Structures are given as structure tokens and as C-alpha cells.
Amino acid sequence: MSPETIIKPTNTETISSQRIVSISRERALHLLYQMIRIRRFEAKSAELYGAMKIRGFLHLYDGEEAVAVGVMEALRPEDAVVATYREHGHALARGIPASAIMAEMYGKQEGCSRGRGGSMHLFDAKTRFYGGNAIVGGGLPLAVGLALADKMQGKRRVTCCFFGDGAVAEGEFHESMNLAALWQLPVLFICENNLYAMGTALRLSQSVTDLAKKAAGYAVAAEAVDGMDVLAVEVAAKKAAEIVRAGEGPYFLECRTYRFRGHSAFDTELYRTKAEVEEWKERDPIKTFIEHLKNQGLVSEMDLNELERKVADEIKEAVDFAEAGTWEPVEDLTRFVYSEWRGV
Amino acid sequence: MKENPQMIRLTYREAVREAIREALRKDDRVFLMGEDVGRYGGCFAVSKGLLQEFGPERIRDTPLSESAFVGAGIGAAMGGMRPIVEIMTVNFSLLAADQILNNAATILHMSGGQFNIPLVIRMATGGGRQVAAQHSHSLEGWYAHIPGIKVLTPATLEDARGMLWTALEDPDPVLIFENSNLYNMEGQLPADAGPVDIDRARVRRPGSDVTIITYSASLFKALDAAEILAREGIDAEVIDLRTLRPLDQETFLASVTKTHRAVIVDEGWRSGSISAEIAARIMEGAFYELDAPVERICSVEVPMPYAKHLEQAALPQTETIVTTIKRMMHS
Ligand SMILES: Cc1ncc(C[n+]2csc(CCOP(=O)(O)OP(=O)(O)O)c2C)c(N)n1
Ligand SMILES: [Mg+2]
Numbered sequence: 096m097s098p099e100t101i102i103k104p105t106n107t108e109t110i111s112s113q114r115i116v117s118i119s120r121e122r123a124l125h126l127l128y129q130m131i132r133i134r135r136f137e138a139k140s141a142e143l144y145g146a147m148k149i150r151g152f153l154h155l156y157d158g159e160e161a162v163a164v165g166v167m168e169a170l171r172p173e174d175a176v177v178a179t180y181r182e183h184g185h186a187l188a189r190g191i192p193a194s195a196i197m198a199e200m201y202g203k204q205e206g207c208s209r210g211r212g213g214s215m216h217l218f219d220a221k222t223r224f225y226g227g228n229a230i231v232g233g234g235l236p237l238a239v240g241l242a243l244a245d246k247m248q249g250k251r252r253v254t255c256c257f258f259g260d261g262a263v264a265e266g267e268f269h270e271s272m273n274l275a276a277l278w279q280l281p282v283l284f285i286c287e288n289n290l291y292a293m294g295t296a297l298r299l300s301q302s303v304t305d306l307a308k309k310a311a312g313y314a315v316a317a318e319a320v321d322g323m324d325v326l327a328v329e330v331a332a333k334k335a336a337e338i339v340r341a342g343e344g345p346y347f348l349e350c351r352t353y354r355f356r357g358h359s360a361f362d363t364e365l366y367r368t369k370a371e372v373e374e375w376k377e378r379d380p381i382k383t384f385i386e387h388l389k390n391q392g393l394v395s396e397m398d399l400n401e402l403e404r405k406v407a408d409e410i411k412e413a414v415d416f417a418e419a420g421t422w423e424p425v426e427d428l429t430r431f432v433y434s435e436w437r438g439v
Numbered sequence: 440m441k442e443n444p445q446m447i448r449l450t451y452r453e454a455v456r457e458a459i460r461e462a463l464r465k466d467d468r469v470f471l472m473g474e475d476v477g478r479y480g481g482c483f484a485v486s487k488g489l490l491q492e493f494g495p496e497r498i499r500d501t502p503l504s505e506s507a508f509v510g511a512g513i514g515a516a517m518g519g520m521r522p523i524v525e526i527m528t529v530n531f532s533l534l535a536a537d538q539i540l541n542n543a544a545t546i547l548h549m550s551g552g553q554f555n556i557p558l559v560i561r562m563a564t565g566g567g568r569q570v571a572a573q574h575s576h577s578l579e580g581w582y583a584h585i586p587g588i589k590v591l592t593p594a595t596l597e598d599a600r601g602m603l604w605t606a607l608e609d610p611d612p613v614l615i616f617e618n619s620n621l622y623n624m625e626g627q628l629p630a631d632a633g634p635v636d637i638d639r640a641r642v643r644r645p646g647s648d649v650t651i652i653t654y655s656a657s658l659f660k661a662l663d664a665a666e667i668l669a670r671e672g673i674d675a676e677v678i679d680l681r682t683l684r685p686l687d688q689e690t691f692l693a694s695v696t697k698t699h700r701a702v703i704v705d706e707g708w709r710s711g712s713i714s715a716e717i718a719a720r721i722m723e724g725a726f727y728e729l730d731a732p733v734e735r736i737c738s739v740e741v742p743m744p745y746a747k748h749l750e751q752a753a754l755p756q757t758e759t760i761v762t763t764i765k766r767m768m769h770s
Contacts (some may be wrong), residue, residue: 240514
């Protein structure tokens, strides 16, 4: 089966895309650094997968970095994050150390989930990172509940929930949107619309492909944003998070983006053309951001080299940490099925 | 007959309601959430009156969204609350099975011990009310297959009253199955009845000739059978499992070691059931103690029929327990 149409990267004309935002050099370098570290981390992950150091499923985030990085800028340490199985980028941007993530993918007990979760289940209590969830749509009700707990306890916090365009077809999406709106809960829903759920194009799975419109059915404030533009995402996410934090109910932000690599390491990409991927790569969030910053005279080649060096060091350290990590003794196999303490 | 002044008369339904009320009073983090728990008063009238007493924040009516509100219970538990989620019946819990199995039961483990889920899910279970196949499932044994959750099956008023608080104090997800035939059961409880343990089986009737292992509503059929057998000189010991996971095998293995005969009465279907699990554990732990093969009395493997005579024929019955045990004793 060959793809009938090329999905062109033109579905962003009507949505907010603002390179007009003025930005300091320091912030520009920070955003760029975050995106580059995710990109390089993913490249390293793919390589280590090939070398069979990392096993299981591996879902990479190349092309979508602006979403995680832009959104995380809107969150505070006390906020919570619920993510998907394509969550290395979210975990890194949220502040889970690259070393703990890499060790997790190695299956070592020094990993952020002690080697019990792997690539799809990164967890971290310190940053309130409530997991990668590998059931499509499975994280949305959790986010609703975390937000409910905050609301009932009078805590002004945001629960940020990431999910893909594919999740929008699940009942849990609709149940959760309704519940969050009905109870006016502080959930920031971030839909990462990369136009495909594995190999099924959005237009083949949704009668209405303008996803932000679905939020209107639940009276949830919504916006679509160019997910290839980190500044646009940041601006939109900050606005959205403010509304959510103010107690004005949930917010649905659709980030229109694209995944450059296959769905997972097993994907032979029969469902799309190389030309389509190439066309979207023209809008690579890192490449275009660098161009923009160079045009503005905000960063130089030297800055970039330095960023790359810093990132390379961090990733090397992460790999060294994972390599040096230890295997949890098999005697511990049945730990963490039930809590090791009683009474709460 | 004069009633003991320290005792109060109440139904199973009222015992559950008192347990919920006590929890709501004792701990601000506790709230009840589910379909029709508030304005309607609960589909089995368990939560009747609680809305008026505790308000709509803590007695929270939900839309018909089993997956979302069970998942929200999981999230709220991780977020510092102590939710009691009510699913009308086990039949509808299947729409939330993803949240129960893929989230509640796994997150502690997948997070390497970082996030526990102190959640209680209550639901009605069981057949026998002529409501046909889709409303008569007994899937508590099926849930007991899952590591990471605990499965309670209170049969007595004492357990209906006392298990909830202990379940709420447990750091991990606990499912409580209330057989809907028990809600109208009346009896006496001490006025100051309180929490009970949730990890041990109980010998409800001591005996020396045969052990009947059962749980939930079948307990009363087993006790009736034991009375009938006693008149014929057969002394049956009746064990109420109370909790299907973790399974207290110590108690039933000790009993079988004493009586040398075991019958399991289980309202679930026979194949792949909790009764099969118990039989296997008896083989593993007390094989050489047995004087007769382990017997099982389960629901017949058919979707529960509507017609009364067929439904009763499908469910475990007192007479079957009696005849089975007589046959065992004389073989
Ligand atoms: C409930 C469920 N159904 C099917 C799958 C298999 N599956 C894994 S990822 C995926 C596609 C999801 O696409 P989307 O939500 O758009 O996220 P993306 O992978 O594009 O980031 C599918 C079908 C699953 N994990 N969970
Ligand atoms: Mg997608």
C-alpha cells in the first residue's frame, strides 16, 4: 500500500506562529540547548538500541522537541506531568537527569524507575513526573485525578498531560475532557498532533481533523499552535498554564508537529513517503530556530559549538553512568508489587 | 428475647454505610465518588443520606465514565487524597479494567516504588437476582489474578463494617466486592464495631470431618449445609477466606491437615477460578493429608440465565454442598 497523499506541512497557516516574540540571548540559548540535548539523546538511544544495549520498544521524539521544551517552560516545580511512551523528551525537559533515564533504558537499578519501567515508563517523584504511560489514552484519567486532588486540597498547581493525536480516538480522551471541564479541574491537556498514530494518518481516523475543535464540545478552552516553533509553543503554553493555574478550568493545547523517525524501531514506514518527511524536515524546530536566532544576531557558530560540546559531555556521562550501573539482584524480583510499609 | 444493650441491629448495607461515614469523619482526605452515589443515594442505597451530611464535594456524582472516574481515583490517590471509588457493579468495572490492571496495579512497580496508590474501589458483585447475564457476573476471583491489587470479599456484617477503614489505611489499591444479595441481610453488631484485619481467613464454624472453603455470600450456604450435615453426624469446618488476594493459605491448609477433606464453594465459574487456585495450593501444601480428592462447587459455566429455576441451577446451592460432602464421607 502506498500513501495516497502527501500531508504537507501547511496546516499551520491559521494558527499562532510567532517568531515575532522577542527573546533574550540567554533564554534563546536555554531553549536551544534543551532541544539539542533531546535530539542528541535520541540519536544516542537509537545507536544503543542498534547495539542492543537498550531493548524493548523505543519511541523517539525527533522533530517534536519544540513541544516538550516549550511546554515545560510554562510549568513550575510543584506542577505534575503525565506523559506517553514517547517521553524521553518530556523527561529530559522536565529535569530528570539524562543519566537516570539512560540507566533506566539499560534496565539498571540506578534508572529513574529502577529498571522496572524502561523507555516507556520513566517516573520521577522529585519532579512529579507521573510516568510514561504505554496505553494510548491511559494517562488522561490519571491527570484528571491528580488535578482533582489539587483542587480538593486547595493547591494551585497545574497537571500537564501529554498525549498524541491517536489518543483523541480513545474513549478515555472524551471521558477525561468531559470530567475535567465538568469539575473545572486544573489540567493542561497537550495534544501532540504529529499526524499519525503508528501508520494511520489522522484523516483516516477522525471525522473532524481539527482537534482543537473537539474541545469546544466540552466547553474546554482550546488553541492550536505551531508545534515546530518553540517560541510559539512557549507563549501558548504559558498563557494556557496561567488560565489553568488561576482556577479557570482545563485547557486544551494542540501542538501541530511531525515525527521524523519511524513510530518505533520496528516501523518500516510504508504509510508515508520520503518526500513528505523531507518536506517536514524543512521545518525542523531546531534548524529553523537556529536560523531565526542567527538572523537576529542572537547566537553565533561558537555558541552552537559550545552547546554541542556541553550536550555531548552530558550524554557521554549518561552512557557511562548507565554502563557502570548495576543489575538489581533477582532476589528483589517481587519488590514494589505492594508497598513495603503500611499506614498512610 | 432481650437484645444485648451494647449491640445494634443493622443491615449489611447500613454496615457499609457506617464504614463510609466513619471514614469520611475521620479523614478529610477521604471522599466517595461514583455513578449515582449522591443525589440518587447509591444504586443499592448504600450511600443514602451521605450527600446531605457531607456535601457534593465529598459525595461526588460522576458521569457514566467508568474508565475516567476510576482513573481519576488513581490520580487523586497519587495526589494525596484517599478516594473511595464506587463502581455500581463488577459488570461495569470491565469498562475500567484498563485503569485497574494497567495503572492501579502497575504504577508502584513501574515507578520502582516511587508512586503508591492508596485507593479503594468498592463494587457490587454476584448473581441470583434474575437480572440475567450482563448483570450477574462474579469476577472477584478474576481480579484476584492480578498482583498489585488486593481483593476483599466481606461476607459478614463485621467485615462489611470493618474492612473499609483498614483498606483505606493500606498504601496500595484495594478492591472490595460486596455481594448484592447481602445488602438486606440483617444482624447485630457491637455499637462500637470498628476496623478489622484484611489479610487473614476466618474459621466461621469449627469442625473435624471436612473443610468447606468459601467466601462472600456463599459462606451462608456453606454454614447452612454444615448445620444439615451436623444432624447427620458430619462435623464440617467452614472457612471464610475474606480476602482473595493475598490468599491466606495457612489457615485453609491447617484446616485440611486437621480434617483431611476439602470442598471449595465458589460463585465464580470453575475454569481458571479462585477455586482452582485453592485446589492447586492444597495439592502443593497438603497433598499427603488428603483422604479424598478435593471437590469444587462452582457456578455452572454458562452466562447467567434469566429464568429463576435455571439461574438457581447455575449457582452453588446448599443441597449440592450437602450431597457432595456426604458422598465424600462415604467414599
Ligand atoms: C490502547 C492502546 N491501543 C493500541 C496501542 C498500540 N499503539 C501504541 S502507540 C500507537 C499509536 C498512538 O499514536 P498517537 O497517540 O498519535 O501518538 P504518537 O505515537 O504519534 O506519539 C498505538 C496504536 C496501545 N499502546 N494502546
Ligand atoms: Mg501521533
